Amino acid sequence: MKTSPAANELLEWYDRHARTLPWRVSPEDRRLGVVPDPYHVWLSEIMLQQTTVAAVKDYYVKFLSLWPRVGDLAAAPEEDVMKAWAGLGYYSRARNLKRCAETVADQHEGSFPETAEGLLALPGVGPYTAAAIAAIAFDQPAAVVDGNVERVMSRLFEITTPLPEAKPEIKAVMTALTPASRPGDFAQAVMDLGATLCTPKRPACSLCPWSSGCEARASGLAETLPRKAPKKTKPTRTGAAFVALRESDNAVMLRRRPPKGLLGGMSEVPGTEWSVDADEAGFVLSAPLQDSGTDLDWRPVAGVVRHTFTHFHLELTIFRAHVPDSTLLPGNCWWSAPAELPDEALPTVMRKAIEAAF
DNA sequence: AACGCGTGGAA
């Protein structure tokens, strides 16, 4: 099969410099006939959405250990999936992951659709992920466009139109560049290039296999591309979290968050709303177990827990109280002993809050 | 179309 010179240059670079990743079939193994498992490709791509390779690795290994095949994940309780995902962020991905596994198991006889169009219909699979699975798992010449590809292409062709307006043009040049042979390795090669050489800051152009043909390298604009709209500043919200400790064993009182929205479906310690104009003086009035029959001694813990979400900063004041074992819990709450906390579906902000109380 | 949605590492 014929490959464009540009694609060949990059594929030769990839053959020598491809990163070794737990979910990746190396170019050498590919040549020997090793075929990627679509389940592995899908799982890794969902985890990698807006998430660094370093953060994903351990989660990927753990998920494959817990659920070796897509049918295992489909059969798992959603609660277990949320627990295993805890800490990785963007928790709607975990719920969609479970729904997608069920769809593949129940409606596709356990096999992933092999076209980008079919993949696009799956929960949690958007244009990027559909193209990535089609190319990497099924060897189809789909144009795979992620943040790395946007950066590489905007520099290679000196696209000065700001994102997201430039997306159609970037998609077009990636489509034109994607070879019929080794489209999966090509997609991974462009992403590796963006991750290791064509980086957002201080790109290593001297090491780049595409440097001689790169328009932004020639004009000196490389580091300024791609152009993006300025970010909005994040407001700071404040609130309180209440760590109730059972007297006999220091078990922590937990409850479930609503299924949608921020940290949807995850576990938490009880707390106030998080608002920009919180009434800090009245925090303790919102403490749980007010009608438990015992007058609980809620005490503020020194220092404030700071955490940053996608669109706001949070400053949490932590209150702590010891609670008699006989205390009746609200119906939506449960006790979690210290030894059980690591396995709870606690997002990082809640682990920080609990940690501050100990 | 623009916004909501986590986290941790780098600079």
Next chain:
DNA sequence: TTTCCAAGCGT
């Protein structure tokens, strides 16, 4: 300390 941002998706 603060900002930036990393293999996006759903609404």
